[in-house]
Amino acid sequence: GVPLREAKIPADSKVAAIIRGDRMLLPGGDERIEPGDRIVVIGSPQAAQTWSALLAPGEETVRDAVIYGAGRVGTAIAHVLIEQGIGVRLIESSLERARAVAESLPGARVYHATGVDPDFLERERIGQAGVAIFAMRDDAKNLYAASLAKVHGVQFTIGIAHEPISVTAFEQGGIDVSVNPRMVTAEEIIRFAHDPRTQQVALLEGNRYEVLDVTLKDTSEYIGKRFKDMPVRGALIGAVVRNGAALFPHRDDVLQAGDRVIVFTEAADAPRVVKAL
Structure with missing residues (x-):
């Protein structure tokens, strides 16, 4: 509820955008975060953890x-x-596949089960897991299994949607986060559709918004300008990578030749934004 300029923003991070309903706001210092807003933050891994604690106080790290x-x-x-030190339990209905994975993943506990039997869910205390991820090959089974897991106490669920329409179904069905693997392929295609200086692309809200990693041209009009003097063109530079280090710019900071900038923009404006940089 307080203006962003007065808010305690975690170090090494920047609020790149606020998505409010169907609108996208590039926030200034007077903007306030309201209940129901979705916030796009560009920051360091440590900042991400701090933001998580701020926005979801009392939530523990997934173990x-x-x-x-x-x-x-x-x-x-x-x-x-x-690899991140998180304990993993895998549930697989195929006995042959379960055995193969148990051998190849000694760090995981593998069950040969459907995962939807109430006795199994209670016996193995599935409801106590920090997160349940549904990556079966059938979207309908993923949705059903996620619903049962929620009933048995799982607080946070992630569904892998193999069909685009399933993303909406998952969200309507109560799955907290839906991921369509085809979007990863789409990101790779879009990466090459942009200027070759674009090193990385992330898509948000389906493919409505993009986060771009772009190396500045030597002739860019932005070089030498303070951030407060840059023209607003429907995009926001959330971070600068200079000599391998990430910087989170303030109003008086200046871009230099060779800088890489992390930019948030609407997908429709991305080619124009990249060209300007």
């Missing part, structure tokens, strides 16, 4: 996860979580 489905997506997620 264990249950993954439904030990296919390529499920096992890839398991690998990443194990």
Whole structure:
């Protein structure tokens, strides 16, 4: 409720945008965050944890996860979580696949089960998991399993939607976060559709918004300008990467030749924004 300039913004981060209903706001110092707003923040990993604590006070760091489905997506997620020191339990209905994954992932506990049997859910205390990820090959099964997991106490669920329409169904069905793997492929395609100086692209809200990582041209009009003097063109530079270090700019900071900038913009404006940089 307080203006952003008076708010205690975590260090090494910047509020890039506020999505309020169907509108996208590039916030100034007088902007206030309202209940129901979705906030786009660009920041360091530590800042992300601080923001999480601010926006969801009392929530603990995830220490264990249950993954439904030990296919390529499920096992890839398991690998990443194990590397981060998070305990992983995998549920797989195919006995052959469960055995294979148990051998290849000794850091995970693998169950041969459907994951929807009430006795199994109670016995293995699935409801106590910090997060449940539903990565089975059937979207309908993912939605049903997620609903049962919620009933048994799981507080946070992530659904892997193999069909675009399932993203909406998951959201309407109560799954907290829906991910469509095809969007990852879309991001790779869009990366090459932009100027080759665009090193990385992330899509938000389906494909309505983008976060771009762009290296400044030597002839860019932004070089040498203070941030407060830059023209507003429907985009916001949330961070600058200079000599391998990330900087989170303030009004009097100045861009230099060779800087990489992390930019938030509407997808429709992305080509124009990249060209200007």
